[in-house]
Amino acid sequence: MxxxxxxxxxxxxxxxxxxxxxxxxxxxxxxxxxxxxxxxxxxxxxxxxxxxxxxxxxPQEKVIYNLPYPGILSDHPLYFVKIIRDRLTEFLTRDNVKKAQLYLLYSDKRVAMAMTLAKKGKSQPAIEAFSKGEKYFLKIPDLLRAAKEQGGPAPSSFVETLKLSNAKHTELIGELMKTLPEGNQSGINGLLKLNLEIKKLLETLP
Incomplete structure (x- = not known):
């Protein structure tokens, strides 16, 4: 160029x-x-x-743990049939680990029931159902200790499931605090106390 x-x-x-x-x-x-x-x-x-x-x-992350379907609610006329069935199943379950698993199911179902009742505006039945669920949960640690002493400890995955369930229950108590009307603080405080006691017991499990 x-x-x-x-x-x-x-x-x-x-x-x-x-x-x-x-x-x-x-x-x-x-x-x-x-x-x-x-x-x-x-x-x-x-x-x-x-x-x-x-x-x-x-914003807090939601606990990834699915509660079972609650079945018949405590406000249903045939609820007593469910109570009889649950107690019969509990009596017939003799293995400690299986009974602990059964109590976890009962606990989660009562909590799911409580949340459904709360949505229906039934505050006191909701708190009572949640409380029964936590009391079922309180029985689990002793069963697992007994199972370990007998040479049949629960799998570690079950203990992790228990901790997840407890965390989910904590989260749902927080939701009840927001949704239930004033005047239920005493009942909610009782739920928080039970839930915290369960958490401390789970931390002692191997």
Whole structure:
């Protein structure tokens, strides 16, 4: 390419190259501004809140644990039939680990029943059902200790399931605190006390 051709190339294409570079610089500048806005400003705001002693609320994750279907509720006329069946099954279950598993089922069902009753606006029956569920749960640690002494300890996976269930119950008590009307705080405090006692007992299990 001769000198005239080179000059023509520069005259035609150099402005385009410079314009492209200019536009690229503008895009980079915009990117930097967006970066500063999205990263630095929230970070500075968080720092200011921390320095002033303000708390930052973060949503708690839900406990992944499915409760069983509660079946007939305590407000049903035939509920007594369910009670008789449960007690008969409990009496016939002699193995400690199997009885512990049965009590977990009964406990979770009572908690599911409590949540259903609460949605129906039946506060006191809901608290009573939840309390019965936690009392079933309280029987489980002693059964597992007895099973271990007899040489038939429960699998570690079952202990982890118990801890998950207890955590789910804690979460649902929190939901009751939000949904039940005022005047039920004493009953809810009783549930919290039972739930905490269960948690401490589970921590002692191997």
């Amino acid at each position: 001769g000198l005239p051709g080179t000059i023509w190339y520069l005259v035609v294409f150099l402005p385009r190259i410079l314009y492209t570079l200019f536009c690229s610089m503008k895009k980079i500048g915009r990117f930097i501004l967006i970066f500063l806005f999205l990263i630095l400003i929230p970070a500075m705001a968080y720092f200011v809140m921390e320095s002033s002693g303000a708390s930052v609320n973060t």
